[in-house]
Amino acid sequence: MNKTIRLVVLATALSGALSACVPLVVGSTFLGGTLVATDRRTSGAQLEDEGIELRSYNRLRDNVGDRGHINITSYNRQVLMTGEVPTESDRKLAEQTVSGVDNVRSIVNELVVSGNSTLTQRSSDTLITGQVKAAMVDAKDLYPTAFKVVTERGTVYLMGRVTQREADRVTEVARGVGGVQKVVRVFEIISEEELQRLLPRAAKS
Numbered sequence: 001m002n003k004t005i006r007l008v009v010l011a012t013a014l015s016g017a018l019s020a021c022v023p024l025v026v027g028s029t030f031l032g033g034t035l036v037a038t039d040r041r042t043s044g045a046q047l048e049d050e051g052i053e054l055r056s057y058n059r060l061r062d063n064v065g066d067r068g069h070i071n072i073t074s075y076n077r078q079v080l081m082t083g084e085v086p087t088e089s090d091r092k093l094a095e096q097t098v099s100g101v102d103n104v105r106s107i108v109n110e111l112v113v114s115g116n117s118t119l120t121q122r123s124s125d126t127l128i129t130g131q132v133k134a135a136m137v138d139a140k141d142l143y144p145t146a147f148k149v150v151t152e153r154g155t156v157y158l159m160g161r162v163t164q165r166e167a168d169r170v171t172e173v174a175r176g177v178g179g180v181q182k183v184v185r186v187f188e189i190i191s192e193e194e195l196q197r198l199l200p201r202a203a204k205s
Contacts, residue, residue: 040161049074075159077105082152125151154181161188
């Protein structure tokens with residue numbers, strides 16, 4: 001589980017390095033552009049998601065131990081489980097363990113029964129995640145911070161509260177990134193009217 005935590009830190013660091021190649025973000029808007037960077041969850045929901053991830057890792061460490069390689073990503077209390085476990089019983093145990101965490105609304109279990117991915121594979125996945133995020137910025141018609149991107153074995157998982165139009169567009173963008181084998185959408189679909197209510201005033205003008 002310590003390896004998983006280190007990988008999360010590595011992904012964060014790489015994302016920060018890649019940001020040097022894209023427009024500078026100050027506050028909630030891009031300098032030199034009109035694209036607004038905003039998380040569509042409430043601040044409370046963001047903190048709750050962080051808590052869910054931490055509590056899930058702690059429980060998995062107690063119940064599953066070092067068997068397998070499991071990543072937990074929570075968005076608006078919907079939990080995505082990715083990685084590898086050695087047996088189907090471990091896959092079910094991992095899901096059962098996370099389902100018992102307070103405030104988890106639903107679980108998408110994408111764990112694969114397989115040997116652990118290699119360091120080379122995980123490094124490639126980290127690079128793909130960064131490239132997908134950069135491609136969202138380059139697309140100009142997407143709000144990159146409205147999405148969470150997770151990559152496992154070349155499969156890109158996309159999470160967020162987005163409209164159908166945004167879901168289709170970001171899927172197209174992600175599929176165009178080199179090395180992406182498959183795109184899996186784990187979205188909460190909202191209406192265009194709800195999107196307008198969520199956007200800051202600067203984005204609507």
